Amino acid sequence: MNAHREIVKPHKGVLRIEIPEEMKNADAIEVFMVVADTLSKIQKKKKVDLTKLAGKYKDLPNREALLKQLDDLRNEWERPVF
Secondary structure (H helix, E strand, C coil): CCCCCCCCCCECCECCCCCCHHHCCCCCCCCCCCCCCCHHHHHCCCCCCHHHHCCCCCCCCCHHHHHHHHHHHHHCCCCCCC
């Protein structure tokens, strides 16, 4: 199932929606309309606070140690399947 979300402003009560290339050959397309409270609220992207990650791996002295730690974490979940 392909999904496409687009927020558009009506112009004189008319909405113009372009059909994406991957949906042009579809037999039918469902359109679901919802009134957006404020367009700016929906289009704002939430900023990610990267400071929470600062110092997470400060005890690892170099790149090789970090890669080893990541490999150990990945391999931790490998268990025999019965």
